[in-house]
Amino acid sequence: MSDPGPDRIARALPLLAVLAAVALLASQVLAWVGVERAAQAANRGEADVLLDTFEVYVRQLGRRPEVEDLQPFLEAHADTGLHYVAVRHPGGGDVIEAGDGQLPDPGEDGFVEGEGRVRALRMPAGPGRPPHAFGPPHADARPPPPPRPPPQLVVELAPRLGPALRADGLRTLVGAAIASVLFALLALALRRAIRQREVAARRAEHDRRLAALGEMSAVLAHELRNPLASLKGHAQLLLETLPDGERPRAKAARIVSEAERIEELTTNLLEFVRSGQIDDAPLELRGLVRAAVDAVGAERFEVALPERDMQARGDRPRLLEALINLLTNAAQASEEKASVELVSAGGAAKIVVRDRGPGIDEDQLAQIFEPFHTTRIHGTGLGLPIARRIVEGHRGTIEVANRDGGGATFTITLPLGGAGAG
Structure with a gap:
């Protein structure tokens, strides 16, 4: 043994x-x-x-x-x-x-x-001393009491x-x-x-994988993006010359669609491995949440915002990107309206996104933020990892849990008034 x-x-x-x-x-x-x-x-x-x-x-x-x-x-x-x-x-x-x-x-x-x-x-x-201890008793005397x-x-x-x-x-x-x-x-x-x-x-191990992804993304940027742009451009030109209803036009449209999907994957990969430098600027969280909801579609969400704004510091475009990723996933998973809520909790702000979908399998919860982990057929598996990296770059956290009534809840926690990481 x-x-x-x-x-x-x-x-x-x-x-x-x-x-x-x-x-x-x-x-x-x-x-x-x-x-x-x-x-x-x-x-x-x-x-x-x-x-x-x-x-x-x-x-x-x-x-x-x-x-x-x-x-x-x-x-x-x-x-x-x-x-x-x-x-x-x-x-x-x-x-x-x-x-x-x-x-x-x-x-x-x-x-x-x-x-x-x-x-x-x-x-x-x-025994103790009896009363007749001094000499024998007289013949006519009564029997002595017990000692x-x-x-x-x-x-x-x-x-x-x-x-x-x-x-x-x-x-x-x-x-x-x-x-x-x-x-x-x-x-x-x-x-x-x-x-x-x-x-x-x-x-x-995570950093090692990121370094490997960085090297791969550099190769992709140099070797793949330029040919991909040429392929996409020629396919779009071909699509414009073909008449509607023809079978070749449908195939050309599919080439354009797949080229756009590969282009999105390459862009997401480059975004994931790029520097974590965070701009430190004043940030109004109510406006951030409202902008993300409008970008995804206000009609797809129930929004609950506080009367008073919450002030933080950070990189607004990158936080907006992270929040849009979460809202997009919630909208895609929900048959009814998803919800987003901004609340204050002990010196921190919480942005809570709840979808109305089937939830996440328990065995996948621990891997949900891992790169390339996805449950969608055409998903890249980089949206949530990018969101987590951006939030952690602001010294915040992002958590996920299943709801009792069905669906998943994603919670972003950010320090109020805190600076982003350098």
Whole structure:
């Protein structure tokens, strides 16, 4: 299997960058879940250590602790983040506590976390002291009641290890998010660079073809136009000498017609490859549209013009030529009246030409402005390419799209008040 070419690899790079960004972010999210679990385990561990120490302290007292017994323990372990201790007896017994508690009591798991603190509860192992603990009961005494359950020990502290783990995990997650964004931006930059390279390659190919057409047009101008003019002139003279209704006259008329068609093709070809120099002069767009409509036939169009004129700059004869090409195509494609509209849109002027024909096949839309691409039998395929070159020479754009109700729409966009390209 052969290696993929550089173009295929280049096109795959943006997708690979996006996949890398998604994978990195997903891995860090999973890592954050692990960090959160580790932080909770660390907080439980700190609470368990203090509960163990507190339980030993209470047992060493050998009696029921009082508030003054808990305060020294609280102060001795303040450097561990301890804020609150309590000894409570189940079943509504007394609560002996010291410190500042903020959290509610834990649930069945004996642990609750919130507001930067954790609270843990433990019931020490072993029964509590029964009432008859001092000596055996008398023979006539009643059976002793069941021993009291041991008291519950409660500690509340501000843990240190868990928040530190979360802070480190959050920094890592933020770093991964930033890296993912950078990967995404890299993907966009790569995609844009690839598109620019493809556009540049297409432009270079287009320029190469134009150069070839230029050389061919020079040959045509020198080798074809002069003999063609002689052929056309002699055919016209022959046509004038032949009587009406004769078969030779019809053939002579056809020679003249075909010579005129070849002459039009040669003229269009020379127009297409000639210099793109654009004259920079004030231009009234309403008058331009009206002149183009009158040139093609005002009776063939519905015209919508704004009340106020729109001022631009450019080469009026060449823009008029481009617009006449569009209007001619629209009129030829329409059984009813076509339409032309001049509107303003965000600092630009739009000339919208809509025909009432069958529209353009979807597979031909991308090629409609290519030289020599035509769907008409006697078309040269140069009218639309010439129109596009003229419009782009004025720093404008020309677009085509099919209409929902049938027909095609061509839109010329020109900057208002902008100068043509030099």
